[in-house]
Amino acid sequence: MSDRYAIDSHKLIYHPQRIAQFLDAGESWDKAKAVYPLYVEISPVGACNHRCTFCAVDYVGYKPTRLSLEAVERALAEMGQQGVRSVMFAGEGEPMLHKDIDRMVVAAARAGIDTAMTTNASVLSDAFVEHALPVMSWIKASVNAGTAETYARIHRTKERDFQHVLTNLKSLADARRRHGYACAIGAQILLLPENAAEVETLARICRDEIGLDYLVVKPYSQHGFSLTKVYQDIDYHGFRDMGDRLRSLNTDSFSVVFRENTMKKHDEGEDARYRKCHATPFFWAYIMATGALYGCSAYLLDKRFEYGNINESSFREIWEGERRRDNFHYVRDELDIHECRLNCRMDEVNRYLDRLLRRDVPHINFI
DSSP states (O other): OTTTTOTTSOOGGGOHHHHHHHHHHTTOHHHHTTOOOSEEEEOSBSOOSOOOTTOTTGGGOOOOOBOOHHHHHHHHHHHHHTTOOEEEEOSSSOGGGSTTHHHHHHHHHHTTOEEEEEEOOOOOOHHIIIIIGGGOSEEEEEOOOSSHHHHHHHHTSOTHHHHHHHHHHHHHHHHHHHHTOOOEEEEEEEOOTTTGGGHHHHHHIIIIIIOOSEEEEEOOOOOTTOSOOTTTTOOOGGGTTHHHHHHTTOOSSOEEEEOHHHHHHHHHOGGGSOSSOOSTTTTEEEEOTTSEEESOGGGTTOGGGEEEETTTSOHHHHHTSHHHHHHHHHHHHTOOGGGSOTTOTTHHHHHHHHHHHHOOSTTTTOO
16 A cells, blocks of 8 residues: 555544534534634744745744743643644745744644655754654655756755755664664655656665655646745646556655555546535644744645634634634635635545535435
């Protein structure tokens, strides 16, 4: 099985209690306000040391804002108590640039929350390897080329950084192997015309030189607010046959996750999907480096989706507050999802919830 982590699908089906709570809430805000997210993405820092050609959040501005350790620890403790199950440190900046990132990871684990990270892997501290790696569920590095020259062009950085990233990933993989940590370590490449010929090269590097668990090959998705429009008309029909060739590289310990399902959805367009977003404002949330808590990462800086700030209020006060109530009604009654990002983070979750709510399969009681 090349996608053992269900990266090209979703895992909401494994949380029936939360789904039942969501279904029971229906149109009632009094019930809906108590449905807490399963998953929260946290951006520890707004700054980034790369300027990738495809960056979705370039419009935020890479500002050097950062969350305080105290605010994150306080929020994580409360989130764990309210039933948040997972946190991914990522966001509009590079999370490894925060000097306390290892302590944030440990705080999440202490709160009973599964913890992960997406990173460009250009920065790695001894403290992170010693304290954070042992308690993490997974780490995924964004490595968008198989050669230093193409990497530098896409990440808009120096060619030498390519080898530096590979060295950091090998350090993580070696430490994981030495100590027997459970953390899965992988990489992902955004499939672009500039790097398509190097995907197999990168897969072999990940498998043979570094010792990673997987490489994800994913399609581009145009963010509605992005300044960059270079790839907005990309067509993935010509890349479909790549999947079989890449899957031949799979072994018992390594797999290429070619996101063919997501590519098909990219090319089928907006009209083939659901008519309403059901995941927002329920199953996930996003905390910016400023502390602002949003219901959807596709609408950062949009006040309609901003519920409050963890520097000023408790997570519970924000999540059960008036601004999330207003967003609850807005998403249900007014939001035009044609304004939304195609293949957004909650797309598969939304497709699943849409089927549950429409119940349009005949004879559903004959299970």
